[in-house]
Amino acid sequence: MIKIICLIAVLMPFSFAQAVVIKVNAEYAQSLKNPGENEFRITDPCKPLPLSVFCNDNLSRVISIDSDIDRPLAKGGTWWERLFYHSFPGEKTVQLFNENGLSVTMKFAMTHTGYSIDNPFFVVSDAATADVNSKCKLVDYVLSVEGDKTDTLFYAIDASNQKTGGVCYSRDFSYWSQYPSPHVGKIRKFYIGYKLMPVNVGAISNGTYKGKLSLSVGSTRDIDFTNATYRYPTVVDLEFSLVVRNHLKVVFPPAGNKVVLQPDGGWHHGNKTPSLSGVMPVQITSSIPYWIKLECQYLSTVDDSCQIKNNKNSSLVSMSIYKKSTKGHVLLSPTLKKNFEKNEPLSNGMFLFKVNKDKVKDMINYPGSTYKGAVTIIMDAMIEPVYN
Numbered sequence: 001m002i003k004i005i006c007l008i009a010v011l012m013p014f015s016f017a018q019a020v021v022i023k024v025n026a027e028y029a030q031s032l033k034n035p036g037e038n039e040f041r042i043t044d045p046c047k048p049l050p051l052s053v054f055c056n057d058n059l060s061r062v063i064s065i066d067s068d069i070d071r072p073l074a075k076g077g078t079w080w081e082r083l084f085y086h087s088f089p090g091e092k093t094v095q096l097f098n099e100n101g102l103s104v105t106m107k108f109a110m111t112h113t114g115y116s117i118d119n120p121f122f123v124v125s126d127a128a129t130a131d132v133n134s135k136c137k138l139v140d141y142v143l144s145v146e147g148d149k150t151d152t153l154f155y156a157i158d159a160s161n162q163k164t165g166g167v168c169y170s171r172d173f174s175y176w177s178q179y180p181s182p183h184v185g186k187i188r189k190f191y192i193g194y195k196l197m198p199v200n201v202g203a204i205s206n207g208t209y210k211g212k213l214s215l216s217v218g219s220t221r222d223i224d225f226t227n228a229t230y231r232y233p234t235v236v237d238l239e240f241s242l243v244v245r246n247h248l249k250v251v252f253p254p255a256g257n258k259v260v261l262q263p264d265g266g267w268h269h270g271n272k273t274p275s276l277s278g279v280m281p282v283q284i285t286s287s288i289p290y291w292i293k294l295e296c297q298y299l300s301t302v303d304d305s306c307q308i309k310n311n312k313n314s315s316l317v318s319m320s321i322y323k324k325s326t327k328g329h330v331l332l333s334p335t336l337k338k339n340f341e342k343n344e345p346l347s348n349g350m351f352l353f354k355v356n357k358d359k360v361k362d363m364i365n366y367p368g369s370t371y372k373g374a375v376t377i378i379m380d381a382m383i384e385p386v387y388n
Helices: 159-164 357-363
Strands: 019-030 038-042 060-073 085-088 092-097 103-118 136-142 150-157 166-169 183-199 207-216 229-232 235-244 249-251 276-285 290-296 306-310 316-325 328-331 338-340 347-355 375-381
Touching: 019 060, 019 183, 019 375, 038 183, 060 103, 085 103, 092 235, 103 136, 103 159, 103 207, 103 235, 150 159, 150 166, 150 183, 290 306, 316 338, 316 357, 328 338, 347 357
Parallel strands: 019 235
Antiparallel strands: 019 038, 060 183, 060 229, 085 166, 092 103, 092 207, 103 150, 103 183, 136 150, 207 235, 249 276, 276 347, 290 338, 290 375, 306 316, 316 328, 316 347
8 A cells, every 4th residue: 555645735825904994873863953854964973183174064074094104205206206196986885784684875985185194305385285187175284394294285075076086186396395306205194084975865764774895005996195105004994884763753733832721521510620631633653663751841840740830920730741652641751751662654643731630729729820831742763873
């Protein structure tokens, strides 16, 4: 018997990706400025940067990414050897999925670009200004004359090129720069301004949707600072989390914000004291559980209720407020959120305002008086936004 032992070696080329992970959180929920309407907004806080622009509105942010990139700088050289150069990508499409596999489409586009680069060699002067042929304009810069002489440059990408992509680069170095030979500038940090645009988010089911967009860093990649030496990062991973609270809609009748309390059964009760009540019709559409809480103009210090106030002597009377549900009347509270299950496609209900008989006995001691008070009914879906 002959045994032959073969030693087999396979050489596998490999590289280690140096990735940076950025978490992006957003929600589609009730508008903060226009109650009753929904809006999309990024929920990440605006983190201050050494720039004048770092948070424009609910739809856009600027992020800062530490880096270790060497790029060539040359006076009178090619346009990708100037103080600033970035070939940026066009609009990206990202699919986000919830736990049930349902998806939502998100558009991602770059709005700003910039970096902080060590430049001890050249006089900047107007060399920071965007070249007339580039697809951007200079909006902010910080020039240092001490230490490592790190220049920070920041540009707004032209609106037409945010969708298609393009190149942003600065003017050539000035005549007064004393270093005509090529040198290397180290990019210590770069900045990406972005905006998010959800597609038809108002038609999707509520829940939390997650997805990821990977932007490669390097020559001819998504984030391209020309033929530089890219040590870190080589990938920027944007991890998206979108909370959708879309299907809670409340409709009141016209002028439905006033309720007049009347005696139950009419005014004629003989010697019996009636209770007082009034109703407010409401239509609630909700595909997920939601909660309701009260906010009182006059909050009782004795019981968990809102009160109405006598216009003559300022005496206060407690009132009970209920929501009609499939389980009957649910007593609402100014201190606790009361939870409700999702409705049928349309729930025709009402809010009931009631003053019990024992409270009415005190009120009839002041004939001719008017009792008034304001109550705010707060309701929202039972899904909270997420943050970094």
